[in-house]
Amino acid sequence: MISIKNLEYGYSSSKHVFDNLNLELPDGHIYGLLGKNGIGKTTLLSILAGALFAKGEYDIDGIDPRKRNNDLMEQVRLDVDLDINPTMGINFATKPQTLANILADLYPNFDKAFLQKAIERLEVPTGKRLYKMSMGEQRKALAALSLACNTRYLFMDEPTNGMDITSRTEFKKLVAEQYAMPCDEQATVDKTIVISTHQVDDLEGLIDAVIILGKENVLLCATLEEIGKKLKFGFATPEDTVLYSESGANGEECVMRNDSGMEMPVNTRLLFSAVTRKPKVILPLFNNKI
Amino acid sequence: MNKLSFRRIKALMKYEITSDARSLLYILGSLFVFEIIISAVFDGLHGPDNWIVEGSDNWIMFGSFMLTTSLTARYLRPTQTRVYLTLPGSPLEKFVAHISIYFLVTAAIVLVRFGLVELSTLFYETEISAKDLLLGVSLKVFDRFEDVWVDHAKTFSYYTHAFNFMIFAIMGIVVRRLRGPLQKVVYYFCMFFLFFGIVGSETAGLLDVLNLGKEFVPFMPLFIVLDIFLGWLLYRSICKVQAK
Amino acid sequence: MDFQQSQPIFLQIADWLSDKVISGEIPPGGQMPSVREIASETGVNPNTVQRAVERLLLNGIIQSQRGKGNFLTTDARERIINERKQRFFEQQLPRLAAEMKVLDLTLEEINNELSRLLR
Numbered sequence: 326m327i328s329i330k331n332l333e334y335g336y337s338s339s340k341h342v343f344d345n346l347n348l349e350l351p352d353g354h355i356y357g358l359l360g361k362n363g364i365g366k367t368t369l370l371s372i373l374a375g376a377l378f379a380k381g382e383y384d385i386d387g388i389d390p391r392k393r394n395n396d397l398m399e400q401v402r403l404d405v406d407l408d409i410n411p412t413m414g415i416n417f418a419t420k421p422q423t424l425a426n427i428l429a430d431l432y433p434n435f436d437k438a439f440l441q442k443a444i445e446r447l448e449v450p451t452g453k454r455l456y457k458m459s460m461g462e463q464r465k466a467l468a469a470l471s472l473a474c475n476t477r478y479l480f481m482d483e484p485t486n487g488m489d490i491t492s493r494t495e496f497k498k499l500v501a502e503q504y505a506m507p508c509d510e511q512a513t514v515d516k517t518i519v520i521s522t523h524q525v526d527d528l529e530g531l532i533d534a535v536i537i538l539g540k541e542n543v544l545l546c547a548t549l550e551e552i553g554k555k556l557k558f559g560f561a562t563p564e565d566t567v568l569y570s571e572s573g574a575n576g577e578e579c580v581m582r583n584d585s586g587m588e589m590p591v592n593t594r595l596l597f598s599a600v601t602r603k604p605k606v607i608l609p610l611f612n613n614k615i
Numbered sequence: 616m617n618k619l620s621f622r623r624i625k626a627l628m629k630y631e632i633t634s635d636a637r638s639l640l641y642i643l644g645s646l647f648v649f650e651i652i653i654s655a656v657f658d659g660l661h662g663p664d665n666w667i668v669e670g671s672d673n674w675i676m677f678g679s680f681m682l683t684t685s686l687t688a689r690y691l692r693p694t695q696t697r698v699y700l701t702l703p704g705s706p707l708e709k710f711v712a713h714i715s716i717y718f719l720v721t722a723a724i725v726l727v728r729f730g731l732v733e734l735s736t737l738f739y740e741t742e743i744s745a746k747d748l749l750l751g752v753s754l755k756v757f758d759r760f761e762d763v764w765v766d767h768a769k770t771f772s773y774y775t776h777a778f779n780f781m782i783f784a785i786m787g788i789v790v791r792r793l794r795g796p797l798q799k800v801v802y803y804f805c806m807f808f809l810f811f812g813i814v815g816s817e818t819a820g821l822l823d824v825l826n827l828g829k830e831f832v833p834f835m836p837l838f839i840v841l842d843i844f845l846g847w848l849l850y851r852s853i854c855k856v857q858a859k
Numbered sequence: 860m861d862f863q864q865s866q867p868i869f870l871q872i873a874d875w876l877s878d879k880v881i882s883g884e885i886p887p888g889g890q891m892p893s894v895r896e897i898a899s900e901t902g903v904n905p906n907t908v909q910r911a912v913e914r915l916l917l918n919g920i921i922q923s924q925r926g927k928g929n930f931l932t933t934d935a936r937e938r939i940i941n942e943r944k945q946r947f948f949e950q951q952l953p954r955l956a957a958e959m960k961v962l963d964l965t966l967e968e969i970n971n972e973l974s975r976l977l978r
Contacts, residue, residue, distance in 0.1 A: 355904050374701040399703040419633045427633070430626035431703045497902035505895035505905040530868050530903040553867050588867045 326351050327373060327385050327478075327517065334365075334372060334379035342368050343379065346542040351615050352477075353515030354548065355504055357528055359597050360538035366521035367405065369538070370480040373519075374403035385478060399433055400508075404471035404481040417455035421466045424455065425473065432474040434508045440473035446495045447488075461487035468496060472503045479518045485527045493527045501531055525593040534615060535593065537600050545600050546613050549591045555610050557583040558592035568606045569599035580607065619711070623704050627712035630699065872903055872911035877920065877939045880931060887936065891921050891929040918942070 332346035342365040350356060360366050371377045375390035375398065383390070388397040417424060421444065429435040444451060447465040455463055468484045485493050504516055519536070522528055535552070537545040561567050561579040570579040580599040583589055599607050704712070866874075876897070879885045894912060898905040912929065915921045920938055921929045932938070959969065 354906065376698075376700045393700075393706065395703055395705050398701060401701065403698055403701045405698060417634050423633065424630075427626045427629045430622050431630075494902065498899055501902050501905060502895060502899035505898050530901070530907070533904040533906050550867075590865070590867045 327383075329373075329383040330381060332372070332379055332381040332383055334368060334377070341541060344541040346381075348536065348543050348546060349615070350517065350519070350536070350546070352517045354534040354615070355500070355518045355520065355532050356534045356536050357525065357532035357593065358519050358521035358536045358538065359523075359525065359593075360521075361601065362523075364538045364540065366538060367482050370403060370482050370519065370521060371405070373478075374401055374480055376403065399431075400477040402432070402471050402474040402476040402479050404467060404479065404484060420454055421449055421451055421470065424466075425470060428470055428474060432476060434475040436473050436475045436506070439475070439503060439506070440469060443469035443472055443499050446499060447492050459487075461489060461492075464488060465492055465496075469499075472499055475503070475506070475508055477508055477512075477514060477516055479516070481518070481520045483522055484520060485522065485524055493524075497528065497531045525597065529593070532593075535596070537597060539601065539604070543613065544604055545608060545611060546615060547611050548615055549593075550588060551611070551615075552596065553583070553588040553591045554586075555583055556591070556596070556607075557581050557585075557589040558595050569595075569603045571595070571598055582610075619708060624708050624712045627702065627704050627709055630702065631712060634699065868903060869907045869910035869914065872897065872901065872908055873914045875901070876911065876915060877943075880920070880935055880939055881943075885931060887931060888933065889931050890927075891915075891931065893928060 327348070327350040329346060329348040332343045332348075333341070334343045335341040358366050358369070368377065372379045373383070373385065373390060375393050378391050385397060385401065388394050390397065390401075425435075425437070425440055429437060443449075444466075447469055449466045449469055450458060450462055453462070455466060458466065464484065464487050468481070471479065471481065485496060488496060500518065500520075504518055508516070520528060520532065532549070534548040535545065536543060556568070557565075558580055559578065560576055561570070561581055565579070566582040566584075567579045568581060570577045572578075578592075578595055580595055876885075876891065885891065891912070892900075894905050894908045897903070897908045897911075901908075912921070916923065916929070918938065919932055920935045922932050923929050958964075
C-alpha cells in the first residue's frame with residue numbers, strides 16, 4: 326500500500342507543487358493518474374520512487390522511499406516520460422537487449438520471456454541502439470523493459486506518448502497481462518500500477534481506479550466501480566439530475582447523479598472535466614478513500 | 616539488505632557507462648585534444664619532440680580528474696539520472712560502482728599514456744622497423760615502468776590530492792545544497808578550479824610559489840586515504856541527491 | 860475491443876464471453892480461458908475480468924473445478940440464450956414497439972418484412 330500524508334513539495338521555495346497532499350492507494354489496482362499539464366503528475370511519481378525528496382510522511386509498504394532501501398527499490402520501477410528534457414533524454418549507447426541484461430541483474434523478478442513478447446508485440450527495433458531510435462520507438466522500448474522488470478509497484482509516466490495507434494492497443498494488453506502475473510511463486514500481495522496520462526481513451530478498460538490531481542493536492546481518488554454506482558454519463562433525460570454538462574459532437578454530454586443503484590459505465594474524460602471544473606458539485610459525493 | 620552484491624555493482628557500472636557513453640567519449644576526446652593544444656602552446660617551447668610527452672603527462676591527470684568530476688557532475692544533471700537514482704542498489708554499491716569506473720578509466724588512460732610515451736620516444740629517438748617497434752615497445756615498457764610510475768605517482772599525489780580534496784569537498788557538501796542558477800555557478804567555478812588545479816605545469820608553478828613540493832611525498836598515503844574518504848562523502852551526497 | 864457506453868465494462872466482458880459460448884467457440888463442458896488470458900487478449904483490467912467471471916459463476920454459466928479452472932455448466936448455452944431472450948423482450952422489443960407507434964407501422968407490415976428476412 327502507498328500511504329501519503331501532508332506531502333509538501335516545491336521546486337523552489339516559492340513555487341509549491343504539492344501542499345498538504347493526502348492520498349492512500351491500496352494495492353491491487355491499476356490507477357490512472359490524471360491532471361492538467363504541469364500539475365505535478367511526474368513529480369508525484371518521482372517522489373514515490375525516491376528520485377525526489379519531499380516533506381511529509383509517505384511510505385510504500387511501510388518503507389520510506391527517501392531511504393532508498395534496496396528491498397523497496399527492487400520492487401518499484403519508475404518509467405518516466407523523458408520528453409520533458411529531450412536533450413538529456415535517452416543517451417543509451419546500447420541496444421534494448423543489452424539494457425535488458427543490465428536490468429535483469431538489478432530487478433530480481435525480471436521476466437525475460439515477457440520482455441521478448443513485449444518487444445515483438447510493440448515492434449521494438451531490437452537492432453537499433455536506443456539513442457538512435459525515434460521518440461516513439463524509445464518509449465516503446467522503455468515501456469517493454471519496465472514492464473519486464475515485473476515489480477510490485479510500477480509507475481509509468483505518460484507511457485503512450487509518441488506511440489503509434491497499434492502499439493497503444495498492444496501496450497494496453499501487455500500491461501493487463503503483466504498485471505495479472507504474480508511477481509514470483511510466493512507473491513501474496515497484489516501488484517499496483519500507476520499510469521499518468523492525458524490520453525484517457527488509450528487506457529479505457531485498463532484502469533480500474535482514478536486519481537485526479539488538482540492544484541497542490543488530490544481532488545478525487547476512487548475506483549471506477551464506486552464512481553459508476555454514484556454517477557452516470559451521457560445524454561440527460563428530464564428525470565435526471567444533471568451535475569455537469571458540456572457540449573459535445575452529438576449534443577450536451579452530461580454527468581448525472583445515478584440513483585438507480587446499478588453500476589453504470591464511466592466516461593473518464595467527462596469525469597475529469599466535471600471534477601476539475603465543478604469540484605464543489607461532484608466531490609461531495611465521494612469521501613476520497615478507496 | 617546491505618550485502619555487497621557484485622552482480623548488482625557490475626550492472627550499475629554497465630548502466631552508468633552505457634547511459635552516457637557518448638558524452639563520456641566526447642568529454643575524453645575533447646579533453647585530449649584540448650590538452651594537446653595547451654601543452655603545444657605552453658610546453659611547445661621545449662620543441663616538438665617533447666610536446667607529446669609533456670602533453671600526455673598532463674593529460675593523464677587532467678583527463679582522469681575531469682572525467683571524475685564530469686561523471687560526478689552527471690548526478691547534478693536533470694532527468695536522465697532520475698531513473699538511476701531509483702535503481703536497486705545500496706548507496707555503498709553505487710559508490711563502489713562509480714569509483715570502479717573511475718579507476719578503470721584511469722587505468723585505461725595510464726595504459727594509453729604508456730603507449731603514447733613509448734611511441735613518441737621511439738619515434739624521435741630511434742629509427743626502427745615496425746616489427747622491432749612492437750618488440751621495442753614491450754621491452755621498453757618494462758624498463759621504463761619503474762621510472763614512469765614513480766614520477767607519475769608523485770605527480771598524482773601532489774597535484775591531484777592537494778587540490779582535488781578541496782574541490783570534492785566543495786562539490787559534495789556545498790553544491791548539492793544549492794539549487795538553480797547558483798548551483799550552476801558554484802559548480803562551474805569548481806570545475807574551473809579543478810581545471811587549473813590539475814594542469815601540470817601551472818600547478819607545479821603554484822606549488823613552487825606556495826613552497827609546497829617535495830615535502831608532500833611522505834604524505835602520499837594520507838592523501839590517497841583523504842581522497843577516497845572525500846570521494847565517499849561525495850558519494851553519500853550523490854546517493855542523497857535528487858533528480859533535477 | 861470497443862467499449863460502448865451502455866454497460867459497465869465487466870458486463871461487456873461477460874457478454875463477450877457468453878458470445879463465445881453461443882457461437883460454440885467454447886464447446887459444451889469446455890474450459891473458460893483464464894483471467895490472465897482474457898486480460899491479455901482484451902487489454903481489460905484483470906480485476907474487471909474477475910468481476911465478469913464472478914457474474915458468470917453467479918448466473919450458473921460456469922462452475923469452478925478446484926485446481927483446474929472454470930468450466931461451462933451443462934446448461935450454460937441454454938441459460939445464456941434464455942437470458943438474452945429476456946433482455947431482448949425487456950429492452951429491444953419495447954424500443955421496436957415505440958418506434959412502430961411513432962412511424963404508424965402495422966403488425967402486418969412488420970410480419971411481412973420479418974418473414975422475408977428470416978428466410
